[in-house]
Amino acid sequence: MTSLERLQSLLDARPVDRVLNFDIFMTRAAHHIGAPLSKYYLDHRVLAAANLAVLEEFGLDIVQAISDPYREAADTGLEVSFPDDGLPVNTAPLIVEHGDLARVRFPVAEFGPRMTDRLEAIRLMRAEVGDEVPVMGWVEGALAEAADLRGMSQVMLDLVMSPGWLEELLERCVEVGIAFAEAQVDAGAHIIGLGDAVASQISPAMYRQFALPYERRIFEAVKAKGAVGRLHICGNTTHLLGDMAESGAAIVDVDWMVDLGRAVNTMGDVIVCGNVDPVAVFLQGTPAQVRDAVRVNAAAAARARWISAAGCEIPDGTPAENLLAQREALASLASERAGTGPAAPAAGEPDA
Numbered sequence: 001m002t003s004l005e006r007l008q009s010l011l012d013a014r015p016v017d018r019v020l021n022f023d024i025f026m027t028r029a030a031h032h033i034g035a036p037l038s039k040y041y042l043d044h045r046v047l048a049a050a051n052l053a054v055l056e057e058f059g060l061d062i063v064q065a066i067s068d069p070y071r072e073a074a075d076t077g078l079e080v081s082f083p084d085d086g087l088p089v090n091t092a093p094l095i096v097e098h099g100d101l102a103r104v105r106f107p108v109a110e111f112g113p114r115m116t117d118r119l120e121a122i123r124l125m126r127a128e129v130g131d132e133v134p135v136m137g138w139v140e141g142a143l144a145e146a147a148d149l150r151g152m153s154q155v156m157l158d159l160v161m162s163p164g165w166l167e168e169l170l171e172r173c174v175e176v177g178i179a180f181a182e183a184q185v186d187a188g189a190h191i192i193g194l195g196d197a198v199a200s201q202i203s204p205a206m207y208r209q210f211a212l213p214y215e216r217r218i219f220e221a222v223k224a225k226g227a228v229g230r231l232h233i234c235g236n237t238t239h240l241l242g243d244m245a246e247s248g249a250a251i252v253d254v255d256w257m258v259d260l261g262r263a264v265n266t267m268g269d270v271i272v273c274g275n276v277d278p279v280a281v282f283l284q285g286t287p288a289q290v291r292d293a294v295r296v297n298a299a300a301a302a303r304a305r306w307i308s309a310a311g312c313e314i315p316d317g318t319p320a321e322n323l324l325a326q327r328e329a330l331a332s333l334a335s336e337r338a339g340t341g342p343a344a345p346a347a348g349e350p351d352a
Contacts, residue, residue: 003061003133004190010271010305011228011250018334019298020061021326022251022273022309024232026068027087027316029054036085041067042114044121052128057320059327063129064136065121065184066193072140072176073148075112077104093151098165104149106172108179115180119187126188134191136230137184141196142173142214149173152198159206166210174214178221185225192222193230194249200235207240212247219248230273234312241266256280256311260297264304271305276326278310282318287325294329 001009006016025032029050030040039046051063068088070080078094095101107115118137126135140148146169147155158166181192199211219229231249233240236257244252245267252270254263256277264272276282276293285293294308308330314323 002131004131006061007134007190007228010307013269013305017338019330020307021059021330022062022230022307023058023060023323023326024064024066024309024313025051025054025060026066026313028314028318031316032057037087038082038084041082041088042117044117044124047121048124048128051125054323055129055133058323059330062134062136062191063125064138064193065118065125065189066136066138066195067118069140069144069148069195069197071114071118071138072107072145072173072180074114075107076149076176078149090148093149093154095150095169098162101165101169101172104172106176108175111180111183115183119183122184122187122189134228135189136191136193137181137187137189138193138195139177139181139184139218140173141194141199141211141218142170142177143211144196144198145173145177146170147198155198156201159202159210163209170210170214174217177214177218181218181222182225185222185227189227191228191230191251192218193232194218195232195234197232197234199233199240200237200255204239204243207243212243215247215249223248232312238262245270251307253309254311258311259300260306261300261302264301264306269305271307272301273307273309275309275311278312278315278318282310282322282326283315285322287321287328290322290325291329291332294326295333298333 001017006020009016027037030037033050033053035046040050047067055063070088074080078090081089122135122137184192196211199207222229229249230251231244231247232253234255238258241263250271251273254272254274256275258275260275281289281293
């Protein structure tokens with residue numbers, strides 16, 4: 001089966017030949033091809049080349065145009081600097097006073113250079129992989145985008161002190177998210193990921209008011225365009241699992257601190273993606289520990305529809321042998337299920 005065939009079979013609740021690998025790569029992908037991070041963020045050719053390289057090297061089932069959270073924000077007017085080989089830096093919010101909202105031009109009808117660059121990355125990757133491998137675009141959730149534009153601390157205050165005004169800002173942000181998601185599908189994306197990291201820091205009631213309705217609207221637009229939605233909220237989302245299942249995303253990521261068995265039992269028909277610890281296991285662990293963690297995840301997911309991945313981004317500096325161990329573990333699980341190969345070492349057994 002091709003990777004796209006595996007995904008479609010999983011969506012249709014049909015058998016697959018092996019579990020999909022949907023690890024998120026950003027900085028690790030750039031450095032895999034020896035590119036400085038600034039080039040990865042600002043040049044779609046570098047972003048595409050890096051993701052195509054890790055796709056082949058590590059047995060992934062996805063190529064992705066995710067890079068940083070500032071695509072929409074930068075084109076809206078947020079000042080973002082890009083050190084040569086460092087993470088993007090924003091030093092001041094764009095929206096300081098409530099009145100600033102009326103003066104901000106939100107890019108919907110015409111995107112700026114950073115959003116356009118992501119579209120070009122998607123076109124380039126789709127031209128390379130066709131319909132063999134899913135291509136994933138990315139948008140910021142409305143609440144995450146509000147935090148990018150206004151600052152995390154201020155948005156946390158707005159949730160309590162100025163909820164009506166915050167909803168005005170969220171309405172503008174979701175309009176951008178919908179338009180950008182639709183444009184990425186038109187450019188060739190099979191999947192649209194939606195990042196809403198700030199949501200892990202709020203209560204279920206706040207999530208249902210200030211995040212979930214906007215996530216739903218974006219995923220409804222994605223589905224209407226014939227693409228697949230993937231929700232990614234970093235951090236401990238145990239308190240939000242039931243609500244996240246109502247977002248309209250076909251795939252929901254869970255981070256390493258969430259119990260995977262609880263997640264699959266709570267989310268019902270939603271495909272759960274995760275959740276190997278990206279730091280303690282992938283970055284700092286051994287190949288044997290990676291294989292053990294993948295097998296523990298597989299047992300926790302049991303007969304549920306599950307996709308293997310780290311709980312969040314694969315960290316920069318993650319050893320190649322650990323990433324290859326994940327590929328080996330998934331292949332071994334597939335052989336065991338098919339009855340065509342020897343069982344892999346049990347959890348806790350050392351490498352041969």
